[in-house]
Amino acid sequence: MNKILIIAAHPDDEILGCGGFIAKYAQAGNPVRICFLGEGITARYLPEDFHKEFVKIEIQTRNKNALKALNILGVPETDISFSHRYCCRFDQIPLIDLVKEIEYHIKDFKPTHLLSHAAHDANIDHCLTHKALLSAIRPINLNFLKKVMAFEVLSSTEWNPTHPFQPNCFYDISEYIEYKINALIAYDNEMRMSPHSRSEQVVKSLASYRGAQCGVMYAEAFQLIRSLDE
Numbered sequence: 001m002n003k004i005l006i007i008a009a010h011p012d013d014e015i016l017g018c019g020g021f022i023a024k025y026a027q028a029g030n031p032v033r034i035c036f037l038g039e040g041i042t043a044r045y046l047p048e049d050f051h052k053e054f055v056k057i058e059i060q061t062r063n064k065n066a067l068k069a070l071n072i073l074g075v076p077e078t079d080i081s082f083s084h085r086y087c088c089r090f091d092q093i094p095l096i097d098l099v100k101e102i103e104y105h106i107k108d109f110k111p112t113h114l115l116s117h118a119a120h121d122a123n124i125d126h127c128l129t130h131k132a133l134l135s136a137i138r139p140i141n142l143n144f145l146k147k148v149m150a151f152e153v154l155s156s157t158e159w160n161p162t163h164p165f166q167p168n169c170f171y172d173i174s175e176y177i178e179y180k181i182n183a184l185i186a187y188d189n190e191m192r193m194s195p196h197s198r199s200e201q202v203v204k205s206l207a208s209y210r211g212a213q214c215g216v217m218y219a220e221a222f223q224l225i226r227s228l229d230e
Contacts, residue, residue, distance in 0.1 A: 020173025
């Protein structure tokens with residue numbers, strides 16, 4: 001039995017980054033916990049609008065969509081944690097706050113696998129989530145944590161052309177690609193028409209390309225940060 005902890009900056013990052021992986025493990029009976037460090041709406045608005053009712057409704061709707069999307073993959077509502085830090089403003093809060101929240105979930109859940117953002121995404125919240133993660137996984141009394149990996153998020157990771165994502169670990173999601181697509185569709189208003197990165201065609205194209213890199217039909221790719229083999 002494995003225990004999977006996903007640390008995501010915003011709702012929908014988890015599906016874009018590792019939705020197939022989540023479905024694969026959750027549907028096999030492995031416990032999966034999702035932790036969102038912030039909401040994913042306020043970057044679209046001015047600070048004076050943050051407390052207006054229509055913005056609050058959008059945040060609530062996105063969170064509800066996250067529950068619906070993750071239910072499609074097999075993750076129960078009780079294993080999903082939301083936070084309300086402002087989107088794309090993680091640089092305005094102490095990094096230690098992010099570290100402590102990640103540490104809490106690691107110590108409480110005791111995962112065997114931990115997945116989170118890559119270091120060089122175009123999104124500042126993704127980058128700071130990765131930086132906080134590195135502090136939170138210091139190898140002190142964490143022998144239960146066997147593997148830590150970084151995922152790529154379409155509409156962020158590939159938009160930093162000076163630091164391209166270089167995966168070295170692949171998971172076959174050929175049986176779960178439609179679960180990933182259906183979960184993304186559950187995020188109303190987040191999917192776009194091709195050739196936008198968050199379109200069904202591009203999501204499948206990336207999975208197909210990653211699959212070709214490892215000899216399967218569809219795959220998700222990761223950067224292995226740390227692995228403990230016994």
